Amino acid sequence: xxxxxxxxxxKSDDISGWYNDVIEKAQLAEHGPVKxxxxxxxxxxxxxxxxxxxxxxxxxxxGAQNAYFPLFIPYSYLQKEKAHVKGFSPELAxxxxxxxxxxxxxxVVRPTSETIMYxxxxxxxxxxxxxxxxxxxxxxxxxxxxRPYYFLRTxxxxxxxxxxxxxxNEDAQKMVENALKMYVxxxxxxxxIYGYAGKKSESxxxxxxxxxxxxxxxxxxxxxxxxxxxHNLGQNFAKAFKVQYQDNKGQQQxxxxxxxxxxxxxxxxxxxxxGDDNGLVLPPQIAPTQVVIIPIVTKSSDHVSxxxxxxxxFEILEGNNIRVKLDDSDQSIGWKFNQYDLEGVPIRxxxxxxxxxxxxxxxxxxxxxxxxxTSILENVAEDVQNLLHEIQVIMFxxxxxxxxxxTRQADNYDQFKEIMETSRGFIEAFWCEDPNCExxxxxxxxxxxxxxxxxxxxxxGECIYCKKSAKFRWLFGQSY
Amino acid sequence: xxxxxxxxxxKSDDISGWYNDVIEKAQLAEHGPVKxxxxxxxxxxxxxxxxxxxxxxxxxxxGAQNAYFPLFIPYSYLQKEKAHVKGFSPELAxxxxxxxxxxxxxxVVRPTSETIMYxxxxxxxxxxxxxxxxxxxxxxxxxxxxRPYYFLRTxxxxxxxxxxxxxxNEDAQKMVENALKMYVxxxxxxxxIYGYAGKKSESxxxxxxxxxxxxxxxxxxxxxxxxxxxHNLGQNFAKAFKVQYQDNKGQQQxxxxxxxxxxxxxxxxxxxxxGDDNGLVLPPQIAPTQVVIIPIVTKSSDHVSxxxxxxxxFEILEGNNIRVKLDDSDQSIGWKFNQYDLEGVPIRxxxxxxxxxxxxxxxxxxxxxxxxxTSILENVAEDVQNLLHEIQVIMFxxxxxxxxxxTRQADNYDQFKEIMETSRGFIEAFWCEDPNCExxxxxxxxxxxxxxxxxxxxxxGECIYCKKSAKFRWLFGQSY
Numbered sequence: 001x002x003x004x005x006x007x008x009x010x011k012s013d014d015i016s017g018w019y020n021d022v023i024e025k026a027q028l029a030e031h032g033p034v035k036x037x038x039x040x041x042x043x044x045x046x047x048x049x050x051x052x053x054x055x056x057x058x059x060x061x062x063g064a065q066n067a068y069f070p071l072f073i074p075y076s077y078l079q080k081e082k083a084h085v086k087g088f089s090p091e092l093a094x095x096x097x098x099x100x101x102x103x104x105x106x107x108v109v110r111p112t113s114e115t116i117m118y119x120x121x122x123x124x125x126x127x128x129x130x131x132x133x134x135x136x137x138x139x140x141x142x143x144x145x146x147r148p149y150y151f152l153r154t155x156x157x158x159x160x161x162x163x164x165x166x167x168x169n170e171d172a173q174k175m176v177e178n179a180l181k182m183y184v185x186x187x188x189x190x191x192x193i194y195g196y197a198g199k200k201s202e203s204x205x206x207x208x209x210x211x212x213x214x215x216x217x218x219x220x221x222x223x224x225x226x227x228x229x230x231h232n233l234g235q236n237f238a239k240a241f242k243v244q245y246q247d248n249k250g251q252q253q254x255x256x257x258x259x260x261x262x263x264x265x266x267x268x269x270x271x272x273x274x275g276d277d278n279g280l281v282l283p284p285q286i287a288p289t290q291v292v293i294i295p296i297v298t299k300s301s302d303h304v305s306x307x308x309x310x311x312x313x314f315e316i317l318e319g320n321n322i323r324v325k326l327d328d329s330d331q332s333i334g335w336k337f338n339q340y341d342l343e344g345v346p347i348r349x350x351x352x353x354x355x356x357x358x359x360x361x362x363x364x365x366x367x368x369x370x371x372x373x374t375s376i377l378e379n380v381a382e383d384v385q386n387l388l389h390e391i392q393v394i395m396f397x398x399x400x401x402x403x404x405x406x407t408r409q410a411d412n413y414d415q416f417k418e419i420m421e422t423s424r425g426f427i428e429a430f431w432c433e434d435p436n437c438e439x440x441x442x443x444x445x446x447x448x449x450x451x452x453x454x455x456x457x458x459x460x461g462e463c464i465y466c467k468k469s470a471k472f473r474w475l476f477g478q479s480y
Numbered sequence: 481x482x483x484x485x486x487x488x489x490x491k492s493d494d495i496s497g498w499y500n501d502v503i504e505k506a507q508l509a510e511h512g513p514v515k516x517x518x519x520x521x522x523x524x525x526x527x528x529x530x531x532x533x534x535x536x537x538x539x540x541x542x543g544a545q546n547a548y549f550p551l552f553i554p555y556s557y558l559q560k561e562k563a564h565v566k567g568f569s570p571e572l573a574x575x576x577x578x579x580x581x582x583x584x585x586x587x588v589v590r591p592t593s594e595t596i597m598y599x600x601x602x603x604x605x606x607x608x609x610x611x612x613x614x615x616x617x618x619x620x621x622x623x624x625x626x627r628p629y630y631f632l633r634t635x636x637x638x639x640x641x642x643x644x645x646x647x648x649n650e651d652a653q654k655m656v657e658n659a660l661k662m663y664v665x666x667x668x669x670x671x672x673i674y675g676y677a678g679k680k681s682e683s684x685x686x687x688x689x690x691x692x693x694x695x696x697x698x699x700x701x702x703x704x705x706x707x708x709x710x711h712n713l714g715q716n717f718a719k720a721f722k723v724q725y726q727d728n729k730g731q732q733q734x735x736x737x738x739x740x741x742x743x744x745x746x747x748x749x750x751x752x753x754x755g756d757d758n759g760l761v762l763p764p765q766i767a768p769t770q771v772v773i774i775p776i777v778t779k780s781s782d783h784v785s786x787x788x789x790x791x792x793x794f795e796i797l798e799g800n801n802i803r804v805k806l807d808d809s810d811q812s813i814g815w816k817f818n819q820y821d822l823e824g825v826p827i828r829x830x831x832x833x834x835x836x837x838x839x840x841x842x843x844x845x846x847x848x849x850x851x852x853x854t855s856i857l858e859n860v861a862e863d864v865q866n867l868l869h870e871i872q873v874i875m876f877x878x879x880x881x882x883x884x885x886x887t888r889q890a891d892n893y894d895q896f897k898e899i900m901e902t903s904r905g906f907i908e909a910f911w912c913e914d915p916n917c918e919x920x921x922x923x924x925x926x927x928x929x930x931x932x933x934x935x936x937x938x939x940x941g942e943c944i945y946c947k948k949s950a951k952f953r954w955l956f957g958q959s960y
Contacts, residue, residue: 037550037551037552039549042547066526068638069512069519070636072512072573072635073513074513092578093575094575094576094577094578095576097572099573109551139620140551144579144580156550
């Protein structure tokens with residue numbers, strides 16, 4: 001498995017070449033045989049396991065219970081909600097044969113589970129006492145992808161989808177906002193990625209929703225990744241699937257519903273945001289290995305005391321719940337340095353003859369190559385804890401600074417076009433909210449509305465495209 | 481969600497009626513709209529989460545890393561191993577359309593992942609240094625099911641599948657034995673189910689394997705559930721997919737491979753083995769809730785001191801890592817007793833006026849209705865821990881006793897047939913290992929060979945069917 005032969009494309013030269021190289025050389029993923037599918041190799045899947053572990057707790061804190069609904073959905077279910085079937089039909093995978101026979105009704109592989117879940121909700125929900133009902137699934141979904149790209153656009157992807165039903169639209173709106181808050185906090189405090197939370201336009205919202213909230217994150221090449229979505233479905237599906245409850249006055253009412261999800265595309269954003277020419281750079285919170293200890297043993301060095309100190313440091317860190325690995329294998333020191341840089345391990349601890357003599361360790365940071373911290377053994381846990389915390393903060397601040405520096409106001413369309421042709425990034429621009437202007441802007445600049453940021457202030461503006469009256473500056477950008 | 485209206489069929493009257501009732505009333509699962517699929521409701525999925533949590537640690541202890549391979553496999557991949565494609569073809573779900581177009585090559589929804597994984601292994605494995613390679617997946621698989629039955633036979637099921645590659649067949653054989661040992665220990669010490677570990681016959685082994693190990697468990701109706709399988713694949717797939725390595729002498733060699741899995745059918749065995757007329761009975765090790773505390777409050781009782789004591793007991797137990805729930809909702813006491821019995825919570829703690837006065841609690845066991853244990857508050861954690869341990873042991877011993885009592889030797893075919901027509905269970909009988917005899921026995925008695933138990937002793941017997949020479953007593957039984 002010698003993957004070190006070919007070096008990585010420079011990130012600054014060609015970001016998509018770099019992205020593919022890093023993913024393949026760090027053994028995160030590979031293309032699957034069916035177009036658009038990917039193999040999550042152990043090092044890539046470990047990132048998803050870390051995301052799941054962290055997010056699952058947060059999802060349960062929202063009051064959700066995990067469940068699992070079938071992969072196969074009758075096509076007739078999708079047809080029940082008009083906007084939904086229209087939105088998803090072009091992306092469906094269809095099973096026509098099962099058990100050696102042609103099926104009477106073709107079934108689709110779930111692109112999302114609203115329809116199959118809400119048919120069940122219509123049976124499970126009878127009274128206001130059954131509300132709210134909040135269920136989450138961790139599963140795989142399929143949306144046929146014509147332009148696949150590792151993690152960011154794949155035919156099959158892994159995600160969680162939360163689905164709730166409430167008595168009132170106010171409750172549903174509170175739910176979508178809480179779900180969005182959860183995602184924003186997860187991205188910022190765990191994955192270390194700054195972004196904008198806001199509302200999607202009518203043409204960009206989920207097929208079947210009244211409104212969609214999103215978290216939009218700027219990548220180093222000036223393009224934007226949608227990090228998650230949280231939909232207020234209103235009563236659209238409730239009416240299609242007759243999801244009704246008896247209120248406390250004995251009246252039949254339709255429930256108000258929400259759905260919200262975060263997928264393995266988050267891994268793509270994580271790689272793009274933080275990686276460098278040497279490979280991945282992982283924020284400590286999500287890194288499967290936070291610290292690697294490498295004994296620096298040469299022919300003349302005191303093997304016994306070096307290895308003893310390395311083992312001691314390992315045990316101290318592990319005892320303090322730090323995800324630490326001791327690599328005393330017979331690979332060369334150079335290979336190890338490159339390998340753990342490639343894998344993005346936040347902290348490397350080097351222990352050689354001098355360190356053994358002084359009973360101290362040398363700490364180096366993946367995210368700041370210039371720094372070396374010396375720590376005596378009795379302080380190593382505390383020092384490492386502090387450094388992990390510090391790295392986490394600095395990585396987020398760097399992402400924030402980059403995003404803010406690349407968020408520009410455009411006051412006329414020429415300016416808008418010039419920005420999109422050069423640096424890209426986010427553009428704040430007045431838009432009249434007419435989908436025709438939005439479509440024209442997309443056609444001419446590839447930029448789409450990303451969102452109307454939360455807490456946007458109403459003003460008297462004019463649409464960047466048609467110059468008609470516009471109330472808000474929307475965020476525009478080129479999407480991945 | 482009032483599901484208490486209809487009572488449960490008695491287990492002794494009609495075990496499959498009882499099984500369906502318990503699953504639906506305890507809200508573990510429901511049938512999905514596509515035949516043979518099931519919805520894992522939160523209480524059913526919680527069992528799978530508990531199984532995953534426990535087993536995942538054991539799998540990683542075997543040296544496996546988790547990964548995720550695509551759901552879709554080109555049909556041509558399956559065709560590369562002749563026995564494999566023959567075995568799985570009748571059960572496949574086939575996707576013929578994707579993204580609005582007819583696919584050039586139909587793809588199958590994975591029934592198991594040998595072929596797609598080993599195509600990748602052939603690229604990943606180059607040298608003996610890359611071995612052993614041990615990868616596990618938690619995923620969903622599809623095998624079209626014509627006679628679906630909750631958990632035990634479903635078109636889509638959830639499972640883990642481990643796949644390893646080794647230098648030698650000895651290493652592969654060690655791996656399949658270790659995987660089997662892991663499953664046996666899991667079933668016995670966690671799910672509390674006794675059974676027989678052994679080798680499958682040639683006709684019952686996995687399609688594509690050299691040999692298959694299994695754990696076979698007797699259910700109360702005398703029928704048998706196969707709890708897991710562990711396959712020695714020899715070099716069959718290695719040759720089909722050219723999975724080769726350079727050995728330490730520079731020679732190209734084929735790897736030896738294994739695969740092993742445990743699925744959501746384990747939940748079916750769990751329910752059938754331990755449940756009773758009041759619902760589920762869960763072994764403490766796997767119960768999502770191990771203890772429920774119910775304050776017994778009447779109009780005249782001292783609410784404040786009862787609720788204070790209940791809260792104290794809750795905090796003590798929770799602080800001791802016991803999965804405890806305090807139900808002080810306004811549902812009736814009777815409803816709560818029935819509900820937690822139905823859900824199979826191993827221990828119920830009742831706290832009423834007398835208990836509050838004496839600062840003690842009354843402990844009742846789901847698995848032994850006659851017993852009441854009184855515990856003073858300061859002993860409650862230790863007493864509950866001991867009882868949970870005791871319940872776990874007793875449940876397993878009960879399963880073991882039942883299995884041994886229903887394992888009979890048959891020395892002639894009349895005896896064999898009589899047992900299969902009356903009590904069923906396991907039959908130990910000499911068999912010549914000719915598949916024709918096996919097929920005839922199946923046709924005439926519905927009993928199949930379940931396994932040749934490990935450590936079986938060779939003897940001079942004669943086949944129960946053809947009376948020709950036979951070396952071993954095999955275990956026969958009717959399979960679910």
